Amino acid sequence: MPHSPDVDRWLATPGTQPAAEGIPDPRVPALPDARSRLRLLAVPEEDLEGVLTTLPDPARTPEPWQALLHCHRALFTDAPVGWPAAPGLLGPAGRYFYVHVFLLALPLALERQREYGIPADVVRATFADLGAKVAAYRRAYGTGGFDRQTWIVRHFRGTLHRLGRLQFERTTLDAAACGGPRGDGPRDGEPVLNVHIPGDGPMKPALCDASFAAARDFAARHFPATPYTYATCHSWLLDGQLAASLPADANIVRFQRRFRLFGSRPVCDDDVLEFVFHVPPGTAGPDLDQLPRDTALQRAILDRLRSGGHWRLGHGWTPLREDPR
The missing domain is CATH 3.40.630.120 (Aminopeptidase)
Structure with a gap:
């Protein structure tokens, strides 16, 4: 991956966030599973391939993968997160990075929703907000990406739900x-x-x-x-x-x-x-x-x-x- 002082600072930032203990690290999902998760998150069709082809991998892209793991561990704490936008030098891999964070965190987030007893229709309506923000990014910038990472933390921690309108x-x-x-x-x-x-x-x-x-x-x-x-x-x-x-x-x-x-x-x-x-x-x-x-x-x-x-x-x-x- 390309490097610069900005990229190095960004890669190091997730490691400075509070981390939850006992949270299992995610695994890269198989392609059909990844597509299924993105459908639940209502990611627009025109963004699917961009998300999938830039998904970090522990062998091919170890540095972004480590940053993703740090974000995953911070996601399931109660502490505020400070996740800055990825430097533009990283291109679509950076613009979709936080979609990758939530994509890999989805199984654990769904498990917590089941523990709360949240109905499936409410879960789907709630998590579809991620896809809505991906669509809003494209309307604003004319390209694929996502920049509402701190907003969607609420949904995955189970503190925000969509109930109708x-x-x-x-x-x-x-x-x-x-x-x-x-x-x-x-x-x-x-x-x-x-x-x-x-x-x-x-x-x-x-x-x-x-x-x-x-x-x-x-x-x-x-x-x-x-x-x-x-x-x-x-x-x-x-x-x-x-x-x-x-x-x-x-x-x-x-x-x-x-x-x-x-x-x-x-x-x-x-x-x-x-x-x-x-x-x-x-x-x-x-x-x-x-x-x-x-x-x-x-x-x-x-x-x-x-x-x-x-x-x-x-x-x-x-x-x-x-x-x-």
Whole structure:
């Protein structure tokens, strides 16, 4: 494999992460098994061969294989992981490296889902998020790859599940990170279900209602040791400026009404551009005039940015034991 100081630093990074004890090392799967795993992860057809042909091997590519093993051991701890993107010098082998990590970790992750008693349809819907992020990478960059490795850790550790339209993550409220709580909502450090919104369809109120109802039952059935009284959400979709720019009955506006806002409101223009227009994160100064204006949301976002305004992240909470609307 090609070497440079950047490549050497990247190869060494996984070994600095906390490692779980007693985790068996993965083996390179046979081709039919690898394809089956990638189908469960919903990796798009156009990316399958790229993933398979660049899969590390302990004999042919020992250095990436060792880095992969270190990632595997860190994946099944509770500690945060710091997995940087692979240097561009590595080409598709680097761009797909973290798909390889999750591909090899899938059997152990599925075993943990079975221990929790998670239904197969929920498991499949949850893990398909990896394939969605591979597809998003291609839309953003025009080539195959994957750069949401720290996000997908939640799915494989079993702390996040997709329940219908929405995803719910078992976590605790970090009030300081939100700029401080307000009102009579969840306390700092209290267990909450954090709501995430996949970008694959309209946020119809009936679908969101069903997801919230499913989340209440799901948490009580599969994780009864921890009571979850509140759901939280941290998203640009809770920016109150959207309500002034969209119709009152718009799905986003109705979703906002479920939550009581608190904390700070940091600027998050990059998040909005990425979610709505697939602009690669960190892209400096995209040409706003070249972005589509096909929907009311797109027009509202672009009009504010072109006028010198900004979009802001909102923090919100809602009780789980009542209708969230």
